[in-house]
Amino acid sequence: MTDAVKRDRGLLKIDDQECKGCGLCVEACPPRVIALGEHLNHYGYRTAVYAGTGCTGCGICFMACPEPGAITVMRAVANRAAAAAIMSTGQEGSPSCASN
Amino acid sequence: MSSEQFSEYTVVHGRAKSFYERYDRKPELQHQTHFCPGCGHGIVHKLLARAIDELGIQDRTILVGPVGCSVFTYYYFDVGNVQAAHGRCPAVATAMKRSRPAGIVIGYQGDGDLSAIGSAEILHAANRGENITIIFVNNAIYSMTGGQAAPTTLLGQTSTTTPEGRSATTEGYPLHVSELLATLQGPVYIERVGLGDNKQIAQANRAIHRAVENQVKGLGFSLIEVLSPCPTIWKMSAVDSQHWVRDVMEKTYPLGVFCDRTKEAQPRRLPPEPPSLEAIPAILDIVNDDSAEASSAANKATKPIDLHVRVAGFGGQGVLLLGEVLAEAGLEAGLEVSWLPSYGPEMRSGTSNCHVRLSDETIDSPLVTAPNILVAMNEPSLRKFDKSVRPGGWIIYNGETFPTDCVRNDVHVLALPFTQIAHELGSARAGNMVMLGALLEVANGLPQSSIDAALRRLVRNTKWFELDELALSRGRELFRESFQEV
Amino acid sequence: MRKQLMKGNEAIVKSAILAGCRAFYGYPITPASEIAEAAAEYMPRAGGVFLQAESEVAAVNMLYGGASAGVRCMTASSGPGISLMQEGISYMAGAELPCVIADITRGGPGLGNIAAEQSDYHQVVKGGGHGNYRTIVLAPHSVQEMADLTALAFELADRYRNPVVLLADGFIGQMMEPVEFPEQAIEGQTPDWAVTGTAASRPNLITSLFMDVDDLEAHVRHLEQKYRCAEHLEARAEEWQAEGAEIVLVGYGIVGRILKAVTAEARAEGINVGVLRPITLYPFPVSHFKRLALRARVFVVVEMSNGQMLEDVRLALDGTRPVEFFSRTGGNVPSHEQVLDLVRNLAKRYSIAPITEPAINIDEERMANV
Known part of the structure; x- marks a missing residue:
């Protein structure tokens, strides 16, 4: 790796049409990298915005958020194969649970 | 969303698959839930x-x-x-x-x-x-x-x-x-x-x-x-x-x-396969009984019958069973029948009575308000229904003597201590069958075989069946004796 | 199949199972408890569910669940229990769920008594629960009809996706008469709208909730359409020596039986009288009334209530003929003799000409269609 800047472990995507600006994610975020923005969205809410750096990809903001898809949390991976592995366990649950 | 992938990042927490992507059932604002912020x-x-x-x-x-x-x-x-x-x-x-x-x-x-x-x-x-x-x-x-x-x-x-x-x-x-x-x-x-x-x-x-x-x-x-x-x-x-x-x-x-209790709980199994449709009638006890069909020709009534019977007595005297045997025998004999009990708490204590109809023709009303035969198993029952008996009808009364103030000139009466007679035969509980025997002599037209078949269906215990048969024939005899003397 | 002597309450359960019913949810009440008892005996053996609920409220909501799962299901109760079930009946009508409810009526209001009355007519025929809905109501008058109309009830419930009530009185429920069942059992088909816990049924939704006012109005109109359809197609009545009768006696259930006995005697006396017995109470058999009114001079409604069906008879006749009324309540039964006396008096009052020839009963054929 020759990157001059160290990459964040995580990345946030906030859907400003789904977010209602309740601020629970702001409160929940351990590294404090979410804030409420200044702009009103289509519905008149001040929505959450990601500071741009510092996300650890812990997912705590996702769990605290009451909207199903307002927050999407991503995590940095070394390559596509590792990404696929995370996808299959992280999203599908353990095979033993799904078997019954 | 879950398939979204960046070159360096992959989604680990996003919209669950079990949620709709868009809330089409929601009349408006289909991109958001209806919940208040922070709910x-x-x-x-x-x-x-x-x-x-x-x-x-x-x-x-x-x-x-x-x-x-x-x-x-x-x-x-x-x-x-x-x-x-x-x-x-x-x-x-x-x-x-x-x-x-x-x-x-x-x-x-x-x-x-x-x-x-x-x-x-x-x-x-x-x-x-x-x-x-x-x-x-x-x-x-x-x-x-x-x-x-x-x-x-x-x-x-x-x-x-x-x-x-x-x-x-x-x-x-x-x-x-x-x-x-x-x-x-x-x-x-x-x-x-x-x-x-x-x-x-x-x-x-x-x-x-x-x-x-x-x-x-x-x-x-x-x-x-x-x-x-x-x-x-x-x-x-x-x-x-x-x-x-x-x-x-x-x-x-x-x-x-x-x-x-998850550790000790026994996992439930799925229920067994249900029975086939073909098996259902047998499960419901409604399949053809071939032996009954074969014998039924012999059981047919020998003359026109139109019975309006009221049976009344105390609970426990076998009022309902008497009526049921009569109705079942009528069905066996190819007649139209109905049996209607008094029900509710009356069934559990105190007085009990039932209405029985047997007829060659379709039965209009199953209610017997004017019986042509009244079977009264005790005096209160007699007094309750004696006036309703049709002129020319019969009262079969369980008592040594018929109360003088109940005497009517236009009805026949057979008054005998039926319970006592049954007691001498083996059990006072068969008193109802002695009375039924007498009733069958009055009704005269139901073959004995139809009665036997009915009794066999309703009285499963062999000992009781035999006693009831004995009681029935004793009742028939008593009737004949009484009315030969007249 | 051999005819069997059987109580009406038992015939309902056997007929239901033959018709594909595989779930019974109930709560004990006199005089309907034998239905639950028979269901407890036979339903599990037939591979179905029997459950005694904690209340009629729970029982009817279990029915809602069973019907949502696409299973033919039923319950049975009597007046006070039916009052409690009205919530669920309204929800089922709203969510378009089929079910069969046997109401073996007793005396009311309140605890009333356990003797037979016909005072559930209003709460069953006119709705009883909230909202713009109807229930189809069938009124058997014999044990054979208890069996036949139970099978019909399941058919109608599925056809109209609506609760169907079998309205019988304690007499018909407790009475034993010979009954014959169909040879073949029917398998209830899982409807494609049901929620069954499968991939195919995953998009399905059962609800009676329509938040948007226009959506709810459209839904109400849709329900209405079904009821109009039922009114055209499903009204049933038995006419007993009613062709050309000048006095038409009207009664359902056990009263219908009494009226037939009265008719036999009155005709023997030369009085031109017949019986019109509604078999469906909703839809009410209006066309039978209209047709018989062409010849009849007077209609006589006999009920074991204070005149609940009477209102429908008056609506059906729409003032074209006088309607006389005779009623007993509290568990008393209009006696043969009382009604016969009334008929004799009316024959005099309306100067009914005596019949010269005995009428031929041609109306049994009409019954064959039922």
Whole structure:
């Protein structure tokens, strides 16, 4: 790796049409990298915005958020194969649970 | 969304598969839930959808929605959805699971729904140990209707119906549903969790997963109570209401596991294959009885019959059985018949009577208000019905002497101590059959074989059958003796 | 199949199972308890569900669940229990769920008594629960009809996706008469709208909630359409020596039987009288009334209530003929003799000409269609 800047472990995507600006994610975020923005969205809410750096990809903001898809949390991976592995366990649950 | 992938990042937490991408059932604003900002329901929905995803049961899941703020579960969950009446979710879920045991039936209820109007339904579903999962969202108030007090409202908490704050002396104490249900033997898993901070939410996530998993494993009834914020009705910010759950609500409603029998619970099996359609008539005891068919020709009535019989006596004298044997014999003899009992408490004590009709023609009314034969097993019964007997009719009376004030010139009377006679034959209980024997002489036209067949069908015990046969023939004899002398 | 002597209450259960019913949810009440008892005996053996609920409220909501799952299901109760079930009946009508409810009536209001009355007519025929809905109501008058109309009830419930009530009185329920069942059992088909916990049924939704005012109005109109359809197609009545009768006696259930006995005697006396017995109480057999009114001089409604069906008879006749009324309540039964006396008096009052020839009963053929 020759990157001059160290990459964040995580990345946030906030859907400003789904977010209602309740601020629970702001409160929940351990590294404090979410804030409420200044702009009103289509519905008149001040929505959450990601500071741009510092996300650890812990997912705590996702769990605290009451909207199903307002927050999407991503995590940095070394390559596509590792990404696929995370996808299959992280999203599908353990095979033993799904078997019954 | 889940397939979205950046060159360096991949999605680890995004919209659950068990949610619709867009809420097409919602009339407007189909990109957002209908919940207020910061509402706990949204979080519980997410945790539940996650559990459904993780357990791989989206196709099997039946979600029974409540009445209240979370009435629209079917807007969001891409599973089979049923919306239940207020408080009745456990009853609806019970029946769905019983009829579709392979389905995963999850009930979602608020605290007004579950702990007030639906308190009976939840208690009994839990006590029966139904193999269902209940997610119970407790926000200590009726939110959708605008903030009225619930059984779960905290002491001192104001609401629109407790404007001075809930008082134990007038509104009673906050209802501890989890503790209450945990005293029952039916449930396998009951836990109270909260949404008061990150740690609590993580525990709620585990608990909800576990409660659904218990059902997947067939272990039985699980309930998760979730202490959940309602910023709008509590008139707090989202963050303050979250803290109120942790700092105030939890003091009244401690978190924890109140019942866990998952280790000792035996997994339930799916029920056996139902019997084939061809087997159903036999199961219902309605198949052809060939021997009865073969003998029926010999059992046919030998002359026209139109009987209007009233049988009356005390409970225990065999009033109803006498009538039933007569009706069954009539059916055997190819006649139209009906048998109508007096019923209810009369059946259990005191007097008892029945109406019996036998006729060659269609029976219009099964009610016998003017009998042509009255069988009176005691004096009160005689006095109740003697005047109703048609002129030319018969009264068969169980008594040594016929009361003089009941004597009528236009009816025939046979008065004998039938019970005593039966006692001498072997048991006073056969008195009804001695009377039936006499009645059959009056009716005269039912072949003995039809009586035998009827008696065999109704009296299974051989000893009693033989005694009854003896009693019947004694009754016939007594009649003949009495009326040869006249 | 051999005819068997059987109680009406038992015949209901056997007929239901033959008709594909595989779930019974009930709560004990006199005089309907034998139905639950028979269901407890036979339903599990037939591979179905029997459950004694904690209340009639729970029982009817279990019915809602069973029907949502696409299973033919039923319950049975009597007056006070039916009052409690009205919530669920309204929800089922709203969510378009089929089910069969046997109401073996007793005396009311309140605890009333356990003797037979016909005072559930209003709460069953006119709705009873909230909202713009109707229930189809069938009124058997014999044990054979208890069996036949139960089978019909399941058919109609599925056809109209609506609750169907079998309204019988304690007499018909407790009475034993010979009954013959169909040779073949039917398998209830899982409807494609049901929620069964499968991939195919995942998009399905059962609800009676329509938040949008226009959506709810459209739904109400849709329900209305079904009821109009039922009114055209499903009204049933038995006419007993009613062709050309100048006095038409009207009664359902056990009263219908009494009226037939009265008719036999009155005709023997030369009085031109016949019986019109509604078999469906909703839809009410209006066309039978209109047709018989062409010849009849007077209609006589006999009921074991204070005149609940009477209102429908008056509506059906729309003022074209006088309607006389005779009633007993409290569990008393209009006696043959009382009604016969009334008929004799009316024959005099309306100067009914005596019949010269005995009428031929041609109306049994009409019954064959039932």
